[in-house]
Amino acid sequence: MNAHGDALVDEVLSTGTLKDLPQGHFIGGRFVKAMSDNAMESFDPGRGRAFARFAAGDAADVDAAVASAKAALNGPWRQMSPPERGRILQKAAALLRERAHRFAVVESLDSGKRLVEAEGDLRGVSRAFEYYAGAADKLQGDSLPLGRNYIGFTTEEPVGVTAQIIPWNYPLSTAARGIAPALAAGCTVVAKPAEQTPFTTLMLAELLHEAGLPDGVLNVITGTGAQAGAPLVAHPDVDHITFTGSVATGMQVMRSAADHVTRLILELGGKSPLVVLADCNIDAALSGVVEAIYENAGQICSAGSRLIVERGIADEFLGRLLARVEKFKIGHGLTNPDLGPINSLRQLEAIDGHVQRAIAAGNHVHTGGAIAKSEATGGGWFYQPTIISAQGLSDPLVQEEIFGPVLTVQIVNDIDEALIAANATSYALVAGIYSTNIVSALRFARDVDAGQVYINEFFAGGIEVPFGGNRKSGFGREKGMAGVRGYCKLKSVVARI
Numbered sequence: 001m002n003a004h005g006d007a008l009v010d011e012v013l014s015t016g017t018l019k020d021l022p023q024g025h026f027i028g029g030r031f032v033k034a035m036s037d038n039a040m041e042s043f044d045p046g047r048g049r050a051f052a053r054f055a056a057g058d059a060a061d062v063d064a065a066v067a068s069a070k071a072a073l074n075g076p077w078r079q080m081s082p083p084e085r086g087r088i089l090q091k092a093a094a095l096l097r098e099r100a101h102r103f104a105v106v107e108s109l110d111s112g113k114r115l116v117e118a119e120g121d122l123r124g125v126s127r128a129f130e131y132y133a134g135a136a137d138k139l140q141g142d143s144l145p146l147g148r149n150y151i152g153f154t155t156e157e158p159v160g161v162t163a164q165i166i167p168w169n170y171p172l173s174t175a176a177r178g179i180a181p182a183l184a185a186g187c188t189v190v191a192k193p194a195e196q197t198p199f200t201t202l203m204l205a206e207l208l209h210e211a212g213l214p215d216g217v218l219n220v221i222t223g224t225g226a227q228a229g230a231p232l233v234a235h236p237d238v239d240h241i242t243f244t245g246s247v248a249t250g251m252q253v254m255r256s257a258a259d260h261v262t263r264l265i266l267e268l269g270g271k272s273p274l275v276v277l278a279d280c281n282i283d284a285a286l287s288g289v290v291e292a293i294y295e296n297a298g299q300i301c302s303a304g305s306r307l308i309v310e311r312g313i314a315d316e317f318l319g320r321l322l323a324r325v326e327k328f329k330i331g332h333g334l335t336n337p338d339l340g341p342i343n344s345l346r347q348l349e350a351i352d353g354h355v356q357r358a359i360a361a362g363n364h365v366h367t368g369g370a371i372a373k374s375e376a377t378g379g380g381w382f383y384q385p386t387i388i389s390a391q392g393l394s395d396p397l398v399q400e401e402i403f404g405p406v407l408t409v410q411i412v413n414d415i416d417e418a419l420i421a422a423n424a425t426s427y428a429l430v431a432g433i434y435s436t437n438i439v440s441a442l443r444f445a446r447d448v449d450a451g452q453v454y455i456n457e458f459f460a461g462g463i464e465v466p467f468g469g470n471r472k473s474g475f476g477r478e479k480g481m482a483g484v485r486g487y488c489k490l491k492s493v494v495a496r497i
């Protein structure tokens with residue numbers, strides 16, 4: 001591959017890896033080896049090759065990390081005032097901005113995502129720390145109107161030790177949107193990044209320590225879901241779990257949480273509709289659809305994976321969409337192609353399985369429909385940008401999350417049919433609509449079942465906007481002030497006077 005004039009990118013492209021990646025778990029304010037001394041490999045999806053090893057944790061490491069988080073809850077962290085906590089988060093945000101490029105290169109290398117997207121993620125991660133830095137001293141309660149003879153008030157207390165189970169598609173973004181509010185609320189944390197993408201969460205822990213976070217307040221255990229994730233969510237000293245991942249694993253986590261009545265938030269993905277009405281601004285809608293399904297190669301819980309288009313413009317819209325998508329260049333994430341790789345071989349095969357079943361069932365493929373090879377990288381796990389028509393609402397292409405660059409097309413006659421189609425799955429995470437008719441757009445917002453609705457800009461908003469799902473997409477809200485309240489427990493105090 002050619003030199004890019006960027007020292008870190010060139011280092012990866014010429015050596016296949018990066019120097020000075022963090023090694024070990026992060027427990028009690030320092031990096032430590034796995035007790036078993038076992039290690040595993042992380043892969044560069046753009047080449048399909050391992051580039052570094054990391055600690056393979058198990059229940060013994062989890063015990064040490066949870067003990068560290070529990071002890072820290074009652075240490076100096078507890079004595080710190082809310083503005084002091086806020087200042088540490090603010091310092092972390094500033095350090096993240098200074099070091100954003102290195103973080104972004106590691107994120108891109110480890111997950112496969114395009115470097116421009118990883119850089120965008122880093123801006124969002126810094127914003128999450130800034131936002132919750134400002135929230136730390138605003139977690140106030142209410143006064144309760146009990147009449148002259150009583151004084152009643154509520155306080156917000158930290159829930160305690162929180163576990164953060166993080167997926168591989170947005171490793172640092174997901175870590176930050178859980179860790180920043182948990183710390184703002186005064187909680188402590190044990191984070192378990194996905195085994196495909198362990199490095200940026202470890203780097204974040206080191207950076208927060210440098211920003212002044214006391215030892216043990218944030219611990220990171222790396223390893224597989226079965227060996228490290230399962231003992232963490234089953235641990236009796238964990239008070240709250242934030243899980244982002246698949247429905248199947250989320251159900252297991254929920255069952256395990258029941259044993260200790262542990263609070264939890266589940267963010268389990270979706271099959272989100274993007275409605276395009278005939279009265280829309282077509283250029284805006286085209287850009288919206290491309291971003292909604294091809295950003296991060298479609299590996300997004302909130303991807304707009306179902307295009308629901310009004311019949312009057314369906315042919316024109318699809319024609320223009322195909323013209324764009326068929327020009328896509330595929331390549332290694334660090335070279336900023338139009339479409340990057342799929343995170344793992346397993347995910348690549350899962351995506352292709354969905355598509356081949358649809359082809360066998362007679363669905364019409366407009367473009368793509370197969371595993372791709374990138375000449376730029378040789379190896380690597382790539383999927384062609386794909387657009388396929390659905391056959392009715394019960395079609396698996398409508399019902400099943402694919403988590404790849406595969407867009408399902410559903411054609412409808414009007415807004416009423418669009419709503420029926422939008423609400424036809426067991427998921428309800430996000431929903432988008434492109435229309436210049438404010439009544440149609442707001443009716444859609446009112447009647448669609450989704451945690452968040454985007455009008456005329458898919459993925460609009462940032463850390464300020466509460467995020468989470470309904471139905472099988474999970475429950476609980478992250479981001480926004482709702483996100484920090486989730487890490488608090490409300491206490492009511494009533495005094496007779």
Ligand code: NAI
Binds near residue numbers: 166168
């Ligand atoms: P997964 O749900 O198994 O993994 C997500 C995280 O959970 C990882 O950190 C993993 O190590 C951990 N984990 C796995 N088993 C666990 C257990 N028993 N206890 C505690 N933690 C556990 O998802 P996977 O297998 O990586 O991806 C499969 C599918 O899940 C994807 O094809 C996609 O459809 C969906 N997914 C959804 C995401 C979202 O953003 N909602 C993110 C990642 C995957």
Ligand code: MG
Binds near residue numbers: 110
């Ligand atoms: Mg990796």
